[in-house]
Amino acid sequence: xxxxxxxxxxxxxxxxxxxxxxxxxxxxxxxxxxxxxxxxxxxxxxxxxxxxxxxxxxxxxxxxxxxxxxxxxxxxxxxxxxxxxxxxxxxxxxxxxxxxxxxxxxxxxxxxxxxxxxxxxxxxxxxxxxxxxxxxxxxxx
Amino acid sequence: xxxxxxxxxxxxxxxxxxxxxxxxxxxxxxxxxxxxxxxxxxxxxxxxxxxxxxxxxxxxxxxxxxxxxxxxxxxxxxxxxxxxxxxxxxxxxxxxxxxxxxxxxxxxxxxxxxxxxxxxxxxxxxxxxxxxxxxxxxxxx
Amino acid sequence: xxxxxxxxxxxxxxxxxxxxxxxxxxxxxxxxxxxxxxxxxxxxxxxxxxxxxxxxxxxxxxxxxxxxxxxxxxxxxxxxxxxxxxxxxxxxxxxxxxxxxxxxxxxxxxxxxxxxxxxxxxxxxxxxxxxxxxxxxxxxx
Amino acid sequence: xxxxxxxxxxxxxxxxxxxxxxxxxxxxxxxxxxxxxxxxxxxxxxxxxxxxxxxxxxxxxxxxxxxxxxxxxxxxxxxxxxxxxxxxxxxxxxxxxxxxxxxxxxxxxxxxxxxxxxxxxxxxxxxxxxxxxxxxxxxxx
Numbered sequence: 001x002x003x004x005x006x007x008x009x010x011x012x013x014x015x016x017x018x019x020x021x022x023x024x025x026x027x028x029x030x031x032x033x034x035x036x037x038x039x040x041x042x043x044x045x046x047x048x049x050x051x052x053x054x055x056x057x058x059x060x061x062x063x064x065x066x067x068x069x070x071x072x073x074x075x076x077x078x079x080x081x082x083x084x085x086x087x088x089x090x091x092x093x094x095x096x097x098x099x100x101x102x103x104x105x106x107x108x109x110x111x112x113x114x115x116x117x118x119x120x121x122x123x124x125x126x127x128x129x130x131x132x133x134x135x136x137x138x139x140x141x
Numbered sequence: 142x143x144x145x146x147x148x149x150x151x152x153x154x155x156x157x158x159x160x161x162x163x164x165x166x167x168x169x170x171x172x173x174x175x176x177x178x179x180x181x182x183x184x185x186x187x188x189x190x191x192x193x194x195x196x197x198x199x200x201x202x203x204x205x206x207x208x209x210x211x212x213x214x215x216x217x218x219x220x221x222x223x224x225x226x227x228x229x230x231x232x233x234x235x236x237x238x239x240x241x242x243x244x245x246x247x248x249x250x251x252x253x254x255x256x257x258x259x260x261x262x263x264x265x266x267x268x269x270x271x272x273x274x275x276x277x278x279x280x281x282x
Numbered sequence: 283x284x285x286x287x288x289x290x291x292x293x294x295x296x297x298x299x300x301x302x303x304x305x306x307x308x309x310x311x312x313x314x315x316x317x318x319x320x321x322x323x324x325x326x327x328x329x330x331x332x333x334x335x336x337x338x339x340x341x342x343x344x345x346x347x348x349x350x351x352x353x354x355x356x357x358x359x360x361x362x363x364x365x366x367x368x369x370x371x372x373x374x375x376x377x378x379x380x381x382x383x384x385x386x387x388x389x390x391x392x393x394x395x396x397x398x399x400x401x402x403x404x405x406x407x408x409x410x411x412x413x414x415x416x417x418x419x420x421x422x423x
Numbered sequence: 424x425x426x427x428x429x430x431x432x433x434x435x436x437x438x439x440x441x442x443x444x445x446x447x448x449x450x451x452x453x454x455x456x457x458x459x460x461x462x463x464x465x466x467x468x469x470x471x472x473x474x475x476x477x478x479x480x481x482x483x484x485x486x487x488x489x490x491x492x493x494x495x496x497x498x499x500x501x502x503x504x505x506x507x508x509x510x511x512x513x514x515x516x517x518x519x520x521x522x523x524x525x526x527x528x529x530x531x532x533x534x535x536x537x538x539x540x541x542x543x544x545x546x547x548x549x550x551x552x553x554x555x556x557x558x559x560x561x562x563x564x
Binding site (some may be wrong): 007012013016017018031036041043045050051053073081082083119126128 | 430433436437439441459460463464466467470472473496500503506507513519540541542545546
């Protein structure tokens with residue numbers, strides 16, 4: 001992650017945790033960070049889609065973004081909890097999150113390409129980053 | 142579900158929805174209801190565990206309950222969203238929730254049996270109900 | 283609350299808590315219950331509004347319902363946490379929740395009356411119940 | 424906010440929103456960002472406190488951090504929703520969040536000072552930043 005700007009204090013918090021992380025620290029931090037970023041971006045994209053004149057065509061994207069945002073908050077928190085963390089539970093959350101981000105990212109990407117929706121383009125990027133981070137964390141957990 | 146007391150207005154809300162549900166309605170409503178119930182119960186069980194004198198022994202249970210509560214809120218909302226619902230996304234959430242409830246329920250059940258923790262017994266019941274409801278919803282979606 | 287059907291296991295959980303509640307138990311339980319019920323109902327109402335053909339006219343209601351749902355989950359959890367609970371923090375959440383429910387309830391009530399939206403009528407009821415429960419809890423905390 | 428590193432894509436999302444923000448954009452973005460950062464930090468601090476050997480002394484801090492994290496997610500989302508945003512609802516959330524961050528920040532600051540808990544020091548910083556950002560957003564909304 002050299003050169004990358006972290007969005008949360010996840011690294012500081014992990015460095016000051018009384019225990020040692022149950023998994024690879026870099027993959028963990030990147031995943032937490034991507035989850036919280038994607039949670040905000042999806043909330044904002046659902047809202048921007050709702051603000052579009054052609055909201056009628058944005059219904060599927062809104063539902064996707066709302067669901068994806070919830071899954072991202074839950075997963076970001078789940079992965080943040082390192083005290084007596086249960087790998088099977090973290091894995092279940094990571095799998096759901098990777099899948100939610102994949103589906104939401106595809107839908108947003110389609111709107112970005114076909115309808116020139118810039119907020120969907122930004123959201124697709126956040127979704128792809130989070131999908132990748134969840135998949136990397138899955139290999140590490 | 143005849144005779145069963147619903148905990149949410151999920152049935153009323155589904156009956157008044159402008160669209161038709163994408164899946165079996167009874168399984169859907171039972172799942173939404175169980176998710177919100179389990180979300181509250183797990184939050185309260187984490188808190189009750191924290192209040193125990195022997196909190197040192199409750200760390201794993203607290204982390205499980207906090208994670209399970211988050212997954213349950215997310216899944217209860219996900220399943221509540223019927224407009225342009227994407228089955229693959231709902232399935233991902235349901236699978237994570239069934240697994241989180243299974244793991245949390247086992248941990249709470251153990252505390253109920255071995256340490257006579259009554260709040261863990263109640264929580265184990267809520268977790269098992271939610272795990273079952275998620276599995277039934279998975280067959281229906 | 284005699285005769286009333288509770289939606290959560292809040293009473294069971296409070297009865298089995300190792301400590302004693304920091305406030306009047308009935309007001310507490312009713313508030314937790316109303317918050318989780320309203321959280322689900324508002325999520326479902328936002329979704330039903332999104333499913334309406336005239337979604338263009340439902341934008342304000344959708345934003346209200348999404349915000350109110352989030353505030354209700356947060357407040358229901360906050361009030362559920364009785365171990366070393368801080369009254370000033372609980373009060374801040376209860377005030378926000380009472381206000382969110384009042385505003386969302388008014389908006390939904392208007393849609394129920396003027397546009398005959400049945401899901402908005404159900405949601406307005408859940409919002410009013412939750413507003414009342416938060417106000418009673420505020421007196422008790 | 425020149426020179427400051429943003430943690431979310433809040434600015435990109437606001438710049439690509441079809442409407443215009445209902446309030447001062449810089450205060451808005453800083454507030455969204457601080458809320459999501461604080462949500463993650465408080466979740467991680469509750470977990471780090473739980474991992475301490477002297478967890479018995481951390482109970483109040485854990486409850487504070489869990490409550491504050493929930494309020495921060497809710498407020499960060501509330502402020503992110505700009506389509507038909509209702510100032511009274513946003514204000515209610517911002518007030519609750521400023522108060523939650525003030526209380527949680529004080530508790531964490533005390534643990535940082537008296538018990539040399541580094542994770543509490545980081546968390547106190549995130550809480551203070553978020554409290555300030557909420558107060559500035561309150562003036563702007």
